[in-house]
Amino acid sequence: DLCPQRNSPSFIFRLPIEILEIIFIHCARDYYTKDGRRPTPTVPSWVNVSYVCCHWRNVALDCPTLWTYLFATSPRWTEELLARSKQAPL
Numbered sequence: 001d002l003c004p005q006r007n008s009p010s011f012i013f014r015l016p017i018e019i020l021e022i023i024f025i026h027c028a029r030d031y032y033t034k035d036g037r038r039p040t041p042t043v044p045s046w047v048n049v050s051y052v053c054c055h056w057r058n059v060a061l062d063c064p065t066l067w068t069y070l071f072a073t074s075p076r077w078t079e080e081l082l083a084r085s086k087q088a089p090l
Contacts, residue, residue: 013055020056021063024049028069044071064088 012020027046046069050060060066067084071077 017059020059021066024056024060024063024066028066032069042071043073043077044069 027049031044031046050057061084064084064086065088067081068088068090070081070090
């Protein structure tokens with residue numbers, strides 16, 4: 001996979017995974033608490049952190065807490081969120 005090799009000199013790749021996870025979780029939590037937002041029937045914008053690059057996607061997908069911020073767009077997404085959240089409390 002060429003993605004990590006091409007982007008590895010970037011500062012973001014030097015951040016510990018735990019720091020990226022905290023940032024991603026903050027994005028998700030902030031999405032729902034900012035301006036009293038409520039879950040919508042669309043995929044929330046915080047999910048975009050998993051589309052930025054291969055590294056961010058892997059970090060996001062391996063962070064069960066991130067996926068405890070549930071949204072119900074379809075039964076398929078609900079199943080996927082529950083699977084990604086693993087054993088993390090909902």
